[in-house]
Amino acid sequence: MKYLIQILIFSTMINTDLIFDFNAQSNIFNWVVLDDVVMGGKSYGNFFLNKKGHGEFNGDVSLENNGGFSSVRYRLNKDNLDNYTKFSIKIKGDGKAYQFRVKRSRNDYHSYIYTFQTTTDWQTIEIPFSEMYPAFRGRKLSLKNYQGEQMQEIAFLIGNKKNESFRLEIDKIEIRK
Numbered sequence: 001m002k003y004l005i006q007i008l009i010f011s012t013m014i015n016t017d018l019i020f021d022f023n024a025q026s027n028i029f030n031w032v033v034l035d036d037v038v039m040g041g042k043s044y045g046n047f048f049l050n051k052k053g054h055g056e057f058n059g060d061v062s063l064e065n066n067g068g069f070s071s072v073r074y075r076l077n078k079d080n081l082d083n084y085t086k087f088s089i090k091i092k093g094d095g096k097a098y099q100f101r102v103k104r105s106r107n108d109y110h111s112y113i114y115t116f117q118t119t120t121d122w123q124t125i126e127i128p129f130s131e132m133y134p135a136f137r138g139r140k141l142s143l144k145n146y147q148g149e150q151m152q153e154i155a156f157l158i159g160n161k162k163n164e165s166f167r168l169e170i171d172k173i174e175i176r177k
Contacts, residue, residue: 015177020074022171024053034071041067055170057156062163069159075106081148083177087127090171093118097160098168100127102146103153110136112146118168
């Protein structure tokens with residue numbers, strides 16, 4: 001039985017690639033908040049490591065001045081994702097809907113989006129690449145869904161078309177076969 005467990009753990013490790021694992025020593029310098037203030041809005045987001053070592057994204061979304069979103073983004077360079085088919089994120093939310101977003105290239109104007117509903121408990125959400133649709137400024141585009149060929153940015157965004165406070169804790173982000 002001991003060997004079977006070790007084989008299962010090893011097999012999971014082979015089929016998984018870590019993008020980010022938050023802990024008390026994590027360097028979050030490359031995580032950047034981008035709110036609707038870039039377009040004149042009044043929303044405010046904050047990102048930091050909380051006392052438990054999780055990434056915490058919180059703030060307030062405001063519809064004032066045609067605003068309505070807050071996001072936190074992480075830049076990276078991941079090429080050759082051919083062996084992977086999905087993201088796995090371990091998060092704890094506030095019962096609100098969020099988007100997980102990917103950009104193949106930093107220069108792309110559009111993102112690939114998957115919307116998920118949070119609970120107030122820890123949950124692991126699996127996001128198939130094939131279900132991430134391309135969109136720009138809230139409009140779905142006539143392009144293929146995410147193919148997983150490369151990624152240079154991931155993001156979490158809240159924009160539910162209402163004034164609201166939000167809080168999302170992030171423990172781990174992986175890609176899996």
